[in-house]
Amino acid sequence: MKLRVVVLGAGFGGLELSSILSEERGDELELILIDKNDTFFFGYSKLDVMFGRKTADSVLLSYRDFVKPGVTFRQETVTSIDPEARRVITDGGIYEADVLVIALGADYDFSATPGLIEGENEFYSFAGAERLGELLSTFTNGHVLIGMTSAPIKCPPAPSEAALLLHDYLTERGVRADCQISLVMPFSIPIPPSLGASKALLKVFKERGITLMSNQGVTALDPERRVAILRDQSEITYDLFLGVPKHRAPDVVIASGMTYDGYIHVSPDDLTSEYPGVYAIGDVTYVGAPKAGMFAEGAAKTAAAHIIAQAEGYESSEIYRGDGICYVEFGGDQVARVEVDFLSDPSSGTFVEPTLGTAREKEHFGASRSARWFGA
Numbered sequence: 553m554k555l556r557v558v559v560l561g562a563g564f565g566g567l568e569l570s571s572i573l574s575e576e577r578g579d580e581l582e583l584i585l586i587d588k589n590d591t592f593f594f595g596y597s598k599l600d601v602m603f604g605r606k607t608a609d610s611v612l613l614s615y616r617d618f619v620k621p622g623v624t625f626r627q628e629t630v631t632s633i634d635p636e637a638r639r640v641i642t643d644g645g646i647y648e649a650d651v652l653v654i655a656l657g658a659d660y661d662f663s664a665t666p667g668l669i670e671g672e673n674e675f676y677s678f679a680g681a682e683r684l685g686e687l688l689s690t691f692t693n694g695h696v697l698i699g700m701t702s703a704p705i706k707c708p709p710a711p712s713e714a715a716l717l718l719h720d721y722l723t724e725r726g727v728r729a730d731c732q733i734s735l736v737m738p739f740s741i742p743i744p745p746s747l748g749a750s751k752a753l754l755k756v757f758k759e760r761g762i763t764l765m766s767n768q769g770v771t772a773l774d775p776e777r778r779v780a781i782l783r784d785q786s787e788i789t790y791d792l793f794l795g796v797p798k799h800r801a802p803d804v805v806i807a808s809g810m811t812y813d814g815y816i817h818v819s820p821d822d823l824t825s826e827y828p829g830v831y832a833i834g835d836v837t838y839v840g841a842p843k844a845g846m847f848a849e850g851a852a853k854t855a856a857a858h859i860i861a862q863a864e865g866y867e868s869s870e871i872y873r874g875d876g877i878c879y880v881e882f883g884g885d886q887v888a889r890v891e892v893d894f895l896s897d898p899s900s901g902t903f904v905e906p907t908l909g910t911a912r913e914k915e916h917f918g919a920s921r922s923a924r925w926f927g928a
Contacts, residue, residue, distance in 0.1 A: 557859070586630060591614050592612070673687065741754070801815050821854075872895070
């Protein structure tokens with residue numbers, strides 16, 4: 553009898569888990585991979601699009617090219633999840649599973665920040681990054697405010713990267729001297745898990761005239777006055793706002809009753825939920841690791857090992873360790889690397905200074921996943 557698996561979400565976690573299960577049990581697998589979108593993109597490619605380094609078409613990978621034995625992709629929207637029955641309803645059908653894996657990621661709650669959706673801008677959605685790319689192409693002077701509204705967020709270094717890449721972009725266009733760049737974040741340092749990376753970022757912020765406002769957060773915007781209201785009720789004016797919206801689990805996940813404090817809590821060892829046969833991986837979970845692609849991929853590997861072991865009648869010794877790498881753009885075509893281990897006691901982090909070599913390593917990281925998942 554084939555193992556029936558339904559995977560909700562085709563991001564890093566869903567793609568990697570589906571690939572592993574296909575490799576291990578292709579002929580004995582009936583896996584349905586469901587995502588509402590028809591294409592995949594790496595999160596960091598949004599910055600490439602926003603700053604004109606790549607076109608939108610060049611970074612989008614079609615799910616029709618995700619072809620694996622035992623796996624069927626369905627472009628559908630999930631409308632209901634019953635974790636007790638392991639039953640999923642979409643706008644295209646009803647699915648029941650022996651194993652249900654929820655990998656739907658985190659959604660953006662634009663309405664949580666008053667004023668954000670009234671003509672303001674964010675760069676965390678793909679459409680938002682495209683729109684900002686158009687606005688930035690004609691921006692020649694004034695104050696650019698990059699503002700985080702809350703935490704946790706996907707890819708915690710991204711706001712710092714945006715500030716540094718914006719500096720390069722405005723410099724290349726010859727208008728940097730006429731522009732101010734400020735970054736507002738709720739953290740005390742740019743990358744809390746890595747003091748080394750944070751010190752390096754603080755150094756280049758100072759060198760490049762970027763103002764950091766730490767231990768803050770944008771709580772509201774007044775688009776008419778072009779003012780951001782911060783956590784301490786102070787105000788800061790801007791000419792162009794680049795926002796990071798509040799993150800939360802998708803509505804359909806919250807409606808399923810699986811979330812606590814906004815996300816699904818899972819076992820840090822094997823990524824199982826409180827419901828038998830139901831796993832959750834990636835940004836939709838709270839597991840003590842960052843919301844970033846490599847950590848979702850690591851969770852997928854652990855969950856897959858346990859799914860395979862259960863199907864074949866043995867116990868897996870695989871434990872999710874919450875370790876991984878974050879690449880950090882420092883501008884000037886140089887990239888740094890932060891190696892972190894969140895679930896060890898104590899957690900640890902190693903910072904590798906920015907180099908052109910690490911930039912090539914980051915390119916290989918993306919290319920290897922594209923080839924593995926899409927044959928690209």
